[in-house]
Amino acid sequence: MxxxxxxxxxxxxxxxxxxxxxxxxxxxxxxxxxxxxxxxxxxxxxxxxxxxxxxxxxxxxxxxxxxxxxxxxxxxxxxxxxxxxxxxxxxxxxxxxxxxxxxxxxxxxxxxxxxxxxxxxxxxxxxxxxTGYASLEHLGGYMHGSAAVIGLQMLPVLGTVTRHEEAAGPAAALGIAFQLTNFLRDVGEDLDRGRLYLPADLIAAHGVDRARLEWS
Incomplete structure (x- = not known):
């Protein structure tokens, strides 16, 4: 410092x-x-x-x-x-x-x-x-704690001038957006740890399942 x-x-x-x-x-x-x-x-x-x-x-x-x-x-x-x-x-x-x-x-x-x-x-x-999530809704609780709260912690530090009630939603959403991007980037690394954050129903809609990701 x-x-x-x-x-x-x-x-x-x-x-x-x-x-x-x-x-x-x-x-x-x-x-x-x-x-x-x-x-x-x-x-x-x-x-x-x-x-x-x-x-x-x-x-x-x-x-x-x-x-x-x-x-x-x-x-x-x-x-x-x-x-x-x-x-x-x-x-x-x-x-x-x-x-x-x-x-x-x-x-x-x-x-x-x-x-x-x-x-x-x-x-x-x-x-x-x-080790996995069935749906985006199922994943939502995890992302609140792992990502949304980071945006909420940063609000007062950044000196946000908008009312907290107005700024909190976008701040939380930005944290979640970062988290979702990380999930896509780190699929292989997360599988090495025995976890898959991509919701099973979403990847199934594209013809993919966990076994296929682990194989690739």
Whole structure:
């Protein structure tokens, strides 16, 4: 994290600056396109975006890291531990883990609804047991937690001037659009993890089923 970004955001306490810097490093290392996109944002908003990314990356890695030998039960336990840390950090702001500390500070600064983080973790947890979706309607609940809430988290950070009620729908829809695009891009990678997000009824309408995708 550059000192200029932290200073512009009014983040001065050394430990908190270190927490945000840690999140920025995660973004730069693992989310290169997202990281580059943050360079287009106002300098004072970048630390908050890095904090949101750091949290999402942490949870996603627990569930999806192919290099990990952790069992499903161990991944579930890790998600539970993350959830406990999150709830504590959001409640009293005294987290020692850097990602949670930066996230809690961001949530407080921008008034982000804590339910968005809980919904995100719920979708991540479902990845440990759900391997496919029968319909787009069935997929909708997952996409709310994995994608729509990301758009909703970003609304206050971006300084949206439109009334929240008017902006929330398009923000959620944009998050879902990104998610659907990722599903199309990552079919092979997701199948390697034992999952298929493309709804069975939609691909069947085009003469495709899961077995054919796995074969190809």
């Amino acid at each position: 550059t000192a200029r970004e932290l200073d512009a955001a009014g983040i001065h306490e050394p430990g908190l600056r270190a927490a945000y810097t840690h999140c920025r490093d995660l973004n730069a290392r693992h989310g290169k396109t997202y990281f580059l996109a943050t360079r287009l944002l106002p300098v004072d908003r970048r630390p908050a975006v890095h904090a949101l990314y750091g949290f999402a990356r942490w949870a996603d890695d627990i569930v999806d890291d192919l290099a990990s030998t952790a069992t499903a039960a161990e991944r579930a336990a890790a998600l539970t531990a993350l959830e406990v840390q999150l709830e504590s950090g959001l409640r009293d702001g005294r987290a020692t883990e850097p990602v949670i500390r930066a996230l809690a500070d961001t949530a407080g600064r921008y008034g982000i609804d804590h339910r968005h983080f809980a919904d995100f973790l719920a979708s991540m947890r479902s990845d440990l047991t759900v």
